[in-house]
Amino acid sequence: MTVLAPARPARPAARLRWLREGTLGLIWRSPQARTGLIMLLVLGAMGVFAPLLTRHDPSAGTYGTMLPPSAAHLLGTTALGQDILAQLLYGARLTLLIGLASGVIATLIGTTAGLAAAYYGGRVGEGINLFTNVILVLPGLPLLIVVSAFLSGAGTGAIILVIALTGWPWGARVLRSQALTLRDRDFIHAAVMTGESPARIIFREMLPNLAGIIAANFFSTALYAVLSEAALSFIGIGDVSKVTWGTMLYWAQAKQALLQGAWWWVAAPGLGIALLGTAFALLNFGIDEVSNPRANHARGATRILRRPGSAARTTPDDGALLAVNHLDAGYETPAGPVRAVRDVTLHVQPGEFVGLAGESGCGKSTLAFAATRLLDAPGAVFGGESRLSGVDLLGLTPEELRRVRWKEYSLVFQASMNVLNPVIKVREQVYDAMQAHGVTDPATLDARARELFRLVGIRESYLDAYPHQLSGGMKQRVVIAIALALEPKLVVMDEPTTALDVVVQRQILQEIDQVRRRLGISIIFITHDLSLLVEMSDRIAIMYAGEIVEEAPAQEIYTRPKHPYTQKLMTAFPPLSGAKERRDGIPGRPPSLAVELPGCPFFERCHLRMPGTCDTHRPARAEVRPGHTVACFLHSPLTGDADPSGRTLNGGQHVLASD
Template sequence: MNGVITILRRSPRASLGLGILVTLVLLALLAPAFTAHSPTSQAYGTWLKPGGAHLLGTTALGQDIWAQLLYGARLTLLIGFAVGLVATAIATAMGLAAAYFGGKTDEAINVLLNVFLVLPGLPLLIIASAFLRGGGVWSIILVISLTGWAWGARVLRSQALALRNRDFVQAAVASGEGAGRIIFAEMLPNLAGLIAANFFGTALYAVLSEAGLAFLGMGDVSQVTWGTMLYWAQAKGSLLQGAWWWVAAPGLCIALLGTAFALINFGIDEVTNPRVMHANKATRVLRRKHANAAPLASPGSAQSLLAIRNLDAGYVTPGGNVRAVRDVSLDVAPGEFLGLAGESGCGKSTLAFAATRLLDAPGVVFGGEARLAGKDLLGLSPEELRRVRWKDYSLVFQASMNILNPVLKVREQVYDAMQAHGIQDQAKLEARARELFQLVGIREDYLSAYPHQLSGGMKQRVVIAIALALEPKLVVMDEPTTALDVVVQRQILQEIDAVRRRLGISIVFITHDLSLLVEMSDRIAIMYAGEVVEEASASAIYTHPKHPYTRKLMSAFPPLEGPRERRAGIPGRPPALSQSIQGCPFFERCPSRMPGVCNEKPLQKFDEATGHSVACFLYDPTVDPQRKEQHEALASD
């Protein structure tokens, strides 16, 4: 029930579709309340026009068309829903069984699928209906169900096959879970949207099939359905008599039913898979002017290439908004290597993707500003963004080695970004590709290779080369070396730094490994719970970390020399970002916390030195110094 309410709240189209469907169902169920006439009675005058006692007139046999429309909806909807349930159940069972068990089971089901798919649908329906004629409405349901499940099974099988090879399913198999639990608890919920779409599609197919069979006289024309209404209308020449409403009424209702199914289906897709609904769309921006916003650097300022001010971003969820980035202001100077560090889930990637308009749905920018060389990235149209991306800034994604297309040669993929921005001359493309490979330390002959012929480190270098293809002013790197061994990590980082110095580009490097950033970065920003809690030069962070959280991060990795020491993690966990946070977000985990101050006062940043800011009340000049010393001493103990 909660899922239905969520779909209706978040999708106006689903709400409209369900409204139409509920209206049709209520008209069918409460037919006696809307008409006093019997749908089969022939006691009325023939060919009466709409109006008076007969809202839609009467038939050639003197039957009330409005009564037939209401009562006919009962059987029509019954056929649609029953066939939808039966055919979807068969399709789901076949698709999941084929995908999970594979081998001979998959082969046998595939043969059966191909047999049903190769047979022409309408002739098969006609032949089966002829054999089962006289069996009533349930024979129609059986025939349509048995001829309408194959397409859904084929689609569900292909999606279930992809799920079968996912890591979480493999882990469930390895842990000894039974086939039933894996299918119903692990795989089935991930196919819910597709199964729902299959149900509505099959239900509509059933209604149209029944109408088609009835129109051809192959159904039980003694029953009252929207299909048999069309049959009798054409059999009695209603259009020749000018009684077009006899045809229009059931036809319009069938169209309305199809529209309702389609709208509900759109709504389910939108809620269960928002990334599909928002594909190729820029990040949604709900701009609001921040009351305390600091002035942005002027477009021509040499001090700031990327200027982020009071950025609020996060995710819209059924349980409320999640503010993964909270009022963050940050600057990146031309040619600077800025490191973003913090625990997983602290908002590093969300900050970078929100500022560059690459935050996928349901991600959204709630407010703030982000300017690149004076251009307001949050205000650009999708076409303007397309022209700016890769030319003015580019990105290297986490585990980006997996983004290379396995069926295209590396050369084509290196060319792609350059061709998209107007470089079409093959000689220039080839020369630039070779130059890029030299920059990142790969032999030029690997341009003719396929991605599977390259090692993980080489593929990562290829992705970095693609990001540098148009010499952007800024490159955002989201943990680009996470999946690589430490030797390859160091090599790639050294090459990134050498390329940065040679080309004069700025780099924002995101990682949870602070030891990497201390060596490579010019400046480091420490994030916690969506906020920048400390910002300073790499040397200052290394030698004099100020924030208790930064100190804990620094003490988490051991030095290479000196006596061995026991290392410990940070107890507790970060606060929930779906809730408002009063005071310092690190309060519950902080060894130096000051109750009555840290958990009550609005968090502020304090400048401890030139270029070194820290969001911690230990540096608040209004707090009693003795109290600070006392809590610092307790923390050191």
């Protein structure tokens, strides 16, 4: 009899899922933002729960005057016999209200003005910009004092309004300059051409891209409001009958607290303002860190989420330089993980040129970056291993990984022409990787840089040029030279020639092949162009929906493709000679990688599919010829049940079909 285990209660971690995911989760994962948020919540709780935290009335002068801190009065008393702790707790209410309310109003005004000026441009934009500049050049504190004195006695609301109306121009100016760069981006032009309304473009297209700057403006303005209220109260212009940290400083100054030795009267509100300012600053830094993709670069290493011991499921590496075994990788999203690489095994031999081909979104770049620990957040490795010269890259510490990168392996990124820093000379950028690995002698650096430029076919004089002085093909060669600077054993090239014309592409690829043969390095070359890989590669792996569906020597793929997907890819390129032929392409689209696929991922698009088999079982990779493997039931008939990793169950076998 089968005994069913009782259902487990929901884990506490599941209940806190909202804290780990979404915008709040990003903020919480930043140490700076988390510290600032905790400080702000503590200060807010002081004001909200003031009646529970103290039994004293902040305005009642019923105690001894100028009493030092004691058990009865933890922060002492004022010259009027008031408890300073009670004033500090109750004063947090108005101080935070003024800061946050002023920050919200000023941010709304500044955001509206800055985005409107950037989007509309012309006379409207110049008019808004002129008004902003006029307010900006007026001295802030004197203007605040004059306006506040004119509205003296109008209450807290007037103080909030005055601070907000004098604190918005700086944020509007910064937002306008940033929004102007967005205004010329292609996605904004596309939205205009499709007839979207200005309001929708501003608030749905531009605003989300400026969230980090808007948040920074809010916290800066909130801090400005707190300090402004304290300054106004200190000089007696604010409403000194209310209890705020600013009025506490006013009364301490008026009663000459420091001259009488009552330092605690000044220290308590001063420390409160300093802590509030620190909280705002930390939140500001933290939000910028999590909202800026470049700053949020996972600090150099891909997240590894595989279970302890999961790397033990290995495959013999056969002397491979790079052995990727059963790698699972993808992206963590609020809706769940997206497995962009699914149980992939790929071995690269020393000196081998391996091509990786497939449609966009099939996992080629994710595989390369996960295997080399360069998959940016929210990317992560869920399981498997990646061994370079026998060392599991996924098990290295960040410091160990830093010593391996560029020396043992390097990368040439997609659109890598944008990798070069436009304000630094090419020479310094070529030197950078070598200097990071201990090469500091100027003569050695210069000699190696010149050698690299000769190697990739660039005149040595361009070492002293800036990137904008080079053509696209030359910049691409510079990036390849940087990747080869320390003579790594492996270079991963992610579509390095996509943006170049075909003549320059061929020149660069010939240079790459010559360098590979001369230095004996291994190359993983990722591209959509299967005809290019057939010419350049020793071996080709075809990826589809995160899996390698076929792998074989390049000529074998060209002359005898086995998988229906590979066959469709090969017929997608028309011949340059011979009779005209109609090319049909591949109907449909790849499946979603956010769901588990029960059968062959190519089932819906395959013209040779077998319902009842292909849609319910996962084909294992079978070797149909020496070195030629394919994951397809046409060549690996199923006699047992297959689990999602492609292994057989129930004692079944995958029969290897002969050619």
